[in-house]
Amino acid sequence: MTTSTRRTLLAAGLALAAACSGLAxxxxxxxxxxxxxxxxxxxxxxxxxxxxxxxxxxxxxxxxxxxxxxxxxxxxxxxxxxxxxxxxxxxxxxxxxxxxxxxxxxxxxxxxxxxxxxxxxxxxxxxxxxxxxNYIQEPAYLTGMIAAGMSKTGHIGMVGGYPIPEVNRLMHAFMDGAREINPNVKFTVSFIGSWFDPPKAKEAAFAMIDKGADVLYAERFGVSDAAKERGKLAIGNVINTQDQYPETVVASALWNxxxxxxxxxxxxxxxxxxxxxxxxxxMMKHKGSELAPLGTFEGKVPAEVMAKVRAREKAILEGKFTVKVNDSEPKSSR
Known part of the structure; x- marks a missing residue:
């Protein structure tokens, strides 16, 4: 084998290795x-x-x-x-x-x-x-804390699209945050089998309200409409819709x-x-997610709850608190 041939084979081998390793x-x-x-x-x-x-x-x-x-x-x-x-x-x-x-x-x-x-x-x-x-489990945890602090019945309804890891981890983070404020909080969880069906999400939310939920986790469009019509509260996900629901949406986990x-x-x-x-x-450290401003609910969330929320937020940003990632399907607790 000539020197030129060896060099050619070596170059080809290195190129293949780079492609296989993902470094190309x-x-x-x-x-x-x-x-x-x-x-x-x-x-x-x-x-x-x-x-x-x-x-x-x-x-x-x-x-x-x-x-x-x-x-x-x-x-x-x-x-x-x-x-x-x-x-x-x-x-x-x-x-x-x-x-x-x-x-x-x-x-x-x-x-x-x-x-x-x-x-x-x-x-x-x-x-x-x-x-x-959308790894926004960190602000989802914070909104869970706020939801539990605002619930009078201790019953929160949660409406999602599909129980896939991307949705499940946010719901679990929200639930963990709520339990930090109220260890006895109860959840009703439902998935509508669609990424975009506001009427179906709205009906699922109505059913939860009928069972006693007074705060709703709006993973899908339609949930906040149900909360507004029944005079209940909602927590947003991914976007902040408080301008459309100023008396309904308390807080949101915002994805940037x-x-x-x-x-x-x-x-x-x-x-x-x-x-x-x-x-x-x-994640929050990259400013890829955040707890949206409370806006119209500024001062309406109990002060002791917000003090705990801000402390958790600070700990997350400083790397002193890690929100647990749980990709399993969340279940109702009542």
Whole structure:
């Protein structure tokens, strides 16, 4: 074997090893504006997707990216839309692939020079498929504390979309926070089997109110409407809707997608995008999540409860308190 042949084989081996380890990077893109596409299975108004859409629009407004998107994409069409955007030359594609994991990962393998950043329950896939999630269990814990402090019946209702890890961990964190304030608090938990069905979520919330719940955890749209109609309180999730429900929504666990999106854009531009988990960018220390301002409920939450909430918030930010992550399906306690 000649020296030249050995060098060729060595280079090929090193390239393969880098790709398999997830350390291989995509080409840098020096142009002023990066071409970015979003693919969403629900309307962009939906809580979770709205945060991605907001962050990408902010980058667009700054002149960093060109941004196009498709919403209400059926799972059966998701792979086709991904391929269309990749073929059109979009360097970064974002979305949520919880129901189409296998198909989405196949597309990423077919377009190794395109960066994919997807909401996913799975792991990163080398070299170009990164994942993220709304790891907002920390502010969810804080809102649970507030909910228990505001409940007069000690009964909290919780309405979710599907019992997947991304939802379960937030519900459990909320429940743990509530138990810190009231160890005897009771929960009624229900999943509506949809990511966007406000009427169904509203009916589930009505049923909980009829059973005695006076505070509702609004993981889905529709829950706060039920609380408003019945004169009960609600806790928001992912977005802050207090301006729409000033007498109903006490507090919210707010998700800020900007740290995640901005990090991905910077890495693609620098040619440093690899397969990695962007989930930690959603945590409070990165300003990826926070307890939303109490607004109209400022001063209405018992002072002793808020003192405990602020102490917990400070401990979380200082790394002295860790919110437990529990991805199992939460169950009703009554």
């Amino acid at each position: 990077t995509l080409p840098a893109h020096a142009q002023a504006k990066l071409k970015v596409a979003g693919i969403y299975t629900v309307p962009v108004e939906q809580q979770w997707v709205s945060r991605i859409h907001k962050a990408l629009n902010a980058a667009k407004a700054r002149g960093e990216i060109e941004y196009v998107f498709s919403e209400n994409v059926a799972n059966a069409d998701y792979e086709r839309v991904m391929r269309q955007y990749a073929e059109a030359g979009h360097q970064l594609i974002l979305g949520e692939v919880f129901g189409v994991e296998a198909a989405a990962r196949k597309v990423a393998r077919d377009y190794p020079k395109t960066a994919f950043l997807m909401g996913s329950s799975g792991k990163p896939q080398a070299p170009n498929f990164s994942v993220f999630d 997608m900007e740290p995640t999106v901005d990090a991905a854009i910077a890495k693609v531009k620098a040619g440093q995008f690899t397969a990695e988990d962007y989930g930690p960018y959603s």
